[in-house]
Amino acid sequence: MSLEKLSQNYLEVLTNLGENPEREGLKGTPERAAKAMQFLCHGYNQSLDEIVNGALFQSDNDEMVIVKDIELYSLCEHHMLPFIGKAHVAYIPTGKVIGLSKVARIVDMFARRLQIQENLTRQIAEALQKVTNARGVAVVIEAKHMCMMMRGVEKQNSSMHSSVMLGDFRNSVNTRQEFLQLIGRN
Template sequence: MSPEETEDRKSIIADHMKEVITLLGEDVARDGLIKTPDRVAKAMQHLTRGYYQDPEEILRSALFRENYRQMVIVKDIDLFSLCEHHLLPFFGKAHVAYIPDGYITGLSKIARVVDVFARRLQVQERLTTQIKECIQKTLNPMGVMVV
């Protein structure tokens, strides 16, 4: 998304936040709330930036042909997301393992893929499935596990 599109969307989100704040019974012109709609819009764009990132491209950016056949494990990957039902935060740790079948990727890329999918409106069950399917499609390993 271009910087102009990002700014346009931020402005639209902020306008809607003004309406929400007003509907809650507050005065959006009050000192403490004047910049709140813009802050919320910017925060929501940051918290959902995963919609504008390509997790497969992240994996492909460090894809190496390798005859390694041992399980690759990346544990304790911190994640932060927004529950799609209430737009409230949830957080936790992901553990990802795969058995290569000709290709490996940088370990940091696995953590970045977790972050891309977490930075969308989510439920935990879909989050783990999306991570698994992305790794399966991109690396084509013998197996993938995400918990």
């Protein structure tokens, strides 16, 4: 959607809330809000190939690789309110490793879309599996959801944890336990 069209939609939201979009504090808000939403949802404009950009490297390593505490910011697709947290991502290579920053970029690409945490977790795991052809991939996400905190049940201390285990992480209790122990979740 164009910036102009999105700005017009925000102008209508302000007007429908009973606000005066011409008052000093709101002048320019529709365009600023539209730009913010475009930024918060820029994952729609990215592809896995662009993100990885060939950053796969030959390696004899066949032991678990973990990138822990990757901060993430997303928007709940039900209320368009933020959820904020961290992802822990692991994989067991089979001849190739991925550039370290690419793991965080994959997390961001999927987080920067209207999302539910359960799907976000699976999308990250499946993307890493597809790119690396790993023996296994594990993703755990912990997040606080503003739709639970700011509205509805208003539970300030609640957090959601989701996980997806593929390959060796799903099939081997020992591998899964090692991962969970290394991220401090067992």
